[in-house]
Amino acid sequence: MDATAVWNCSQLVTLAGPARARRGAEMRDLAVIPNGAMLIHDGRIQRVGTRKEIEAAASGDFEVIDAGGRVVMPGFIDAHAHPVFGGTRADEFEERMQGTTYAQIAARGGGIRSTVRQTRAASEDELLAAARRYRGWFLRGGTTTVEAKSGYGLSLEAECKMLRVMARLNEDANVRYIPTFLGAHEVPDEFRGRMDAYIELVVEEMIPMVVKEHLAESCDAFVEPSVFPVEKARVVLEAAQRAGLRLRLHADQFTTDYASLLAAELGADTADHLESTSPRGMEALDAAGVMPVLLPASVYAIGAAHYPAARKMIEMGLPLVLATDFNPGSSPTASMPMVLSLAATQLKMTAAEAITAATVNPAYSLQRGEQIGSLEAGKSADFVIHDCDDYRELPYFFGRDPALAVYRSGTCLYKFLQNS
Numbered sequence: 001m002d003a004t005a006v007w008n009c010s011q012l013v014t015l016a017g018p019a020r021a022r023r024g025a026e027m028r029d030l031a032v033i034p035n036g037a038m039l040i041h042d043g044r045i046q047r048v049g050t051r052k053e054i055e056a057a058a059s060g061d062f063e064v065i066d067a068g069g070r071v072v073m074p075g076f077i078d079a080h081a082h083p084v085f086g087g088t089r090a091d092e093f094e095e096r097m098q099g100t101t102y103a104q105i106a107a108r109g110g111g112i113r114s115t116v117r118q119t120r121a122a123s124e125d126e127l128l129a130a131a132r133r134y135r136g137w138f139l140r141g142g143t144t145t146v147e148a149k150s151g152y153g154l155s156l157e158a159e160c161k162m163l164r165v166m167a168r169l170n171e172d173a174n175v176r177y178i179p180t181f182l183g184a185h186e187v188p189d190e191f192r193g194r195m196d197a198y199i200e201l202v203v204e205e206m207i208p209m210v211v212k213e214h215l216a217e218s219c220d221a222f223v224e225p226s227v228f229p230v231e232k233a234r235v236v237l238e239a240a241q242r243a244g245l246r247l248r249l250h251a252d253q254f255t256t257d258y259a260s261l262l263a264a265e266l267g268a269d270t271a272d273h274l275e276s277t278s279p280r281g282m283e284a285l286d287a288a289g290v291m292p293v294l295l296p297a298s299v300y301a302i303g304a305a306h307y308p309a310a311r312k313m314i315e316m317g318l319p320l321v322l323a324t325d326f327n328p329g330s331s332p333t334a335s336m337p338m339v340l341s342l343a344a345t346q347l348k349m350t351a352a353e354a355i356t357a358a359t360v361n362p363a364y365s366l367q368r369g370e371q372i373g374s375l376e377a378g379k380s381a382d383f384v385i386h387d388c389d390d391y392r393e394l395p396y397f398f399g400r401d402p403a404l405a406v407y408r409s410g411t412c413l414y415k416f417l418q419n420s
């Protein structure tokens with residue numbers, strides 16, 4: 001028996017619509033079916049409709065998933081995360097909350113370089129065990145796909161170790177990881193003052209290895225004057241592009257329009273962060289078809305107040321994506337529901353806009369729009385039953401992870417144990 005009917009959903013939030021990322025007013029249309037249902041066959045969605053239609057269509061032997069009168073929607077797709085790392089930085093967090101800035105900690109060798117030291121010191125198995133633990137956090141938030149960046153190894157060996165951990169996570173057939181190579185995340189300790197020599201290592205050794213071993217689909221770089229200035233990042237990104245990798249950039253986190261223009265020029269899939277982007281940078285992204293990935297939890301967790309201009313971007317027709325940026329420094333959360341809450345209160349996005357930016361839009365940003373991101377016939381049955389009666393409760397009841405059950409390809413990965 002490989003057929004399953006999902007019914008008794010107060011709302012089936014399908015996000016059915018054009019086969020591309022949604023922009024402007026389209027972001028507010030979730031194609032909700034009240035009292036909706038769906039039929040799954042061999043892990044794929046066969047049909048979506050009202051309960052009546054699905055009951056009539058279901059025949060023979062089939063299993064039933066009763067959603068208990070709750071909201072059912074696609075699994076979240078977290079399109080920007082750093083989910084493999086050694087150690088934590090709870091000590092730096094405490095310091096930062098007392099006034100030391102993220103930049104000051106980075107300048108004295110902490111920050112990313114602190115995690116690099118801890119990641120290098122960890123064995124592949126230790127990193128895998130930690131990443132599996134964090135995977136549980138993604139799942140409990142209702143996330144079924146995570147874009148996963150390397151960038152805490154910064155040597156050929158340690159970058160490959162991180163990327164192998166992601167491949168091993170995928171062997172578990174649990175949350176789906178889409179790996180991105182982030183060799184240009186920082187200049188490691190042993191190359192301080194020798195950025196060009198480090199870039200040579202990235203270009204001559206790391207990128208060829210990543211491509212040869214199929215360890216990543218995309219390449220990212222932290223483009224900032226104090227980290228990798230535009231002209232240095234360009235060397236890495238152009239080499240990656242020539243080698244067949246796609247591009248996603250850490251852009252304009254602290255410096256206005258510094259990297260968004262580069263993302264546009266290189267035709268990157270995404271420009272991520274954009275806290276400091278001006279209308280000029282946004283226009284460049286729009287003209288080049290680069291999708292903005294906004295990371296409000298990283299603004300929140302560094303205790304800053306400079307959130308990206310989401311409303312302006314939506315007005316301009318940019319197809320927004322929201323992600324956690326889960327990492328041990330600037331954003332220690334794997335919770336997409338938390339991101340949805342921040343999207344509402346800080347970015348002034350409606351619940352529908354935020355849900356579009358957390359499902360179908362990230363799927364297209366990752367070249368997966370044909371397979372995941374909405375509940376439509378032919379797509380993978382990646383869905384979540386949330387403890388909500390109305391999807392607008394997702395950003396409204398905050399500080400909880402509302403997933404009651406999470407399914408990937410029709411298989412249950414997580415079930416909340418309720419005692420009432």
Ligand code: NIG
Pocket residue numbers: 082111112115222250253298325327328329330331
């Ligand atoms: O997306 N901006 C650079 N990289 C991460 C931070 C990583 C870290 O602090 O470890 C980010 O915020």
Ligand code: FE
Pocket residue numbers: 080081082250325327
């Ligand atoms: Fe990041």
